[in-house]
Every structure is written in structure tokens, then in C-alpha cells.
Amino acid sequence: xxxxxxxxxxxxxxxxxxxxxxxxxxxxxxxxxxxxxxxxxxxxxxxxxxxxxxxxxxxxxxxxxxxxxxxxxxxxxxxxxxxxxxxxxxxxxxxxxxxxxxxxxxxxx
Amino acid sequence: xxxxxxxxxxxxxxxxxxxxxxxxxxxxxxxxxxxxxxxxxxxxxxxxxxxxxxxxxxxxxxxxxxxxxxxxxxxxxxxxxxxxxxxxxxxxxxxxxxxxxxxxxxxxxxxxxx
Numbered sequence: 001x002x003x004x005x006x007x008x009x010x011x012x013x014x015x016x017x018x019x020x021x022x023x024x025x026x027x028x029x030x031x032x033x034x035x036x037x038x039x040x041x042x043x044x045x046x047x048x049x050x051x052x053x054x055x056x057x058x059x060x061x062x063x064x065x066x067x068x069x070x071x072x073x074x075x076x077x078x079x080x081x082x083x084x085x086x087x088x089x090x091x092x093x094x095x096x097x098x099x100x101x102x103x104x105x106x107x108x109x
Numbered sequence: 110x111x112x113x114x115x116x117x118x119x120x121x122x123x124x125x126x127x128x129x130x131x132x133x134x135x136x137x138x139x140x141x142x143x144x145x146x147x148x149x150x151x152x153x154x155x156x157x158x159x160x161x162x163x164x165x166x167x168x169x170x171x172x173x174x175x176x177x178x179x180x181x182x183x184x185x186x187x188x189x190x191x192x193x194x195x196x197x198x199x200x201x202x203x204x205x206x207x208x209x210x211x212x213x214x215x216x217x218x219x220x221x222x223x
Contacts, residue, residue: 031208043113043199043214044152087152091208095159099152 002027004090006100013107016077021103023071027090033071035064036087038102044087078107111135115200115215122190122222130185130218132200140203141183142167142212143175145196152199158183159206190222 005024013019025033032051036044048057050066057064061082063074073086083106089099113134122128134141143155154167158177172194174186183202187194197219201212 032210034211036212041216043201043216044212046211046213049211089152093208095206095208097154097207097212101149101151 002090002092002096002098004088004098004100006086006088006103008103009101010104011106013075013078013105015079015107015109018074018076018078020075021073021086021105023073023088023100024069025071025088025090025098026069027092027098029092029094030090031093032091033066034089034091034097035071035073036089038085038087047086075105078105080107080109083107113200113202113213113215115198115218117218118216119219120221122187122220124191124222126190127186127188128190128220129187130198130200130220131182132184132215133182134200134202134213135181136202136204136213137180138202138204138213139180140206141177142201142203142207143173143183143185144199144201145169146199146217147196155185155198157207187220190220192222194220195222196220 007022032049035047038044048064053068085102087102091097116131142157144152156175158164161180197217201214203210
């Protein structure tokens with residue numbers, strides 16, 4: 001059975017305090033590893049897709065990386081507006097997508 | 110610039126009542142999906158439509174039906190609502206299958222069944 005596990009469940013940071021979110025996966029036939037951001041009361045918003053181990057993608061203060069077992073979302077010098085729930089999901093070539101339960105990030109000014 | 114639009118935003122039903130959740134996308138995507146999101150359970154796929162004219166069950170289809178009305182619209186129907194269907198429902202669309210391309214989500218329908 002495919003599984004995606006995110007840690008920690010919740011993370012509190014001070015503004016400017018860099019950290020990483022973890023996404024461990026066991027997905028048979030992984031085609032893509034997706035990261036989403038979800039704000040309260042909103043739907044998830046797509047951030048990144050990673051397709052192969054060693055790949056990295058960046059967007060503003062966020063950088064996503066992928067290994068054969070994990071993905072990390074690195075947040076450099078976060079700001080309060082980065083506060084959100086971050087979701088990762090593993091997708092297979094036959095169309096199945098398995099979501100993790102998310103990490104709730106709170107950045108205090 | 111609307112993306113994926115869901116209606117209604119909020120709904121309260123009594124046990125046994127029926128309702129239809131509406132979803133429309135304006136991105137010319139082939140595939141559309143219905144998910145539910147519950148605390149501690151993550152996002153779970155209810156039904157999906159890989160292309161116009163086709164629908165398939167997802168992980169938690171019991172108690173639901175869907176209709177792919179045309180390429181733009183995909184509705185979810187609860188025939189006889191139960192308290193276990195209290196949840197936030199998200200519609201999503203993608204250009205290709207959900208394992209291969211990112212999903213674009215609506216902002217959800219918050220459903221309470223009493």
C-alpha cells in the first residue's frame with residue numbers, strides 16, 4: 001500500500017529562522033512528488049513537482065528536494081506570510097495520488 | 110482567471126437529505142476530481158473523471174454519485190446524507206492524470222450533516 005508521511009505535524013518558527021519539512025514516501029512506481037500550500041479556508045495551491053532523485057526546485061524562500069525515499073521542503077528566512085499547511089503527495093504513472101496529512105507551519109514575527 | 114469554482118461554499122443538511130455539489134473549471138482540463146478532507150485523514154479521493162464521458166470510483170466512493178456534465182463541469186451528489194459525510198469537499202482538475210500533472214483545486218464546500 002502506498003504511503004506518504006509528513007513530519008513534523010506542526011512547526012513553529014520565528015521570522016527569519018530557517019527550517020525544513022519532511023515528506024517520506026513509499027509509493028510504488030512514483031512518477032512525481034508534488035508539494036502544495038493550503039491556507040485556512042482555501043483549497044491547496046500547487047507549489048512544485050519533482051520527478052527524479054536529486055532534483056531541486058525553488059520558489060522565493062522555498063526549495064524542494066527529492067531523494068529515493070524522501071522529499072524536503074526547505075524554508076529560508078521565513079516570513080509570517082509563509083504560515084500555512086504544506087502538503088506533499090506521491091503520484092504514480094497509472095494515475096494514483098497519495099497525500100500526506102500535512103505540516104502546519106506557523107511563523108511568528 | 111477563475112480556475113476551479115465550487116458552489117455552495119457552505120451547507121448544512123439534516124440526515125437523509127440530498128444535495129448536489131457543483132464544480133466548474135475554465136482551464137480546458139481533461140480530468141476532474143472530487144476529494145474530501147477530514148482532520149487527521151488527509152485528502153481522500155471520492156470519484157474522478159479522467160475525460161469527458163467517463164467516471165471512476167476513488168478511495169471512498171460509498172454514499173456518493175457523480176456526473177461529468179461536460180468538459181467543464183463535474184458534480185457530486187449525496188443521495189441520503191449521513192453525519193459521517195460531514196467534511197470539506199474539494200473539486201480539482203488537471204491537464205493529464207493526477208499522478209502525472211499537478212492538481213488545481215477549488216476553495217471547497219464545507220458540509221455539515223446533523
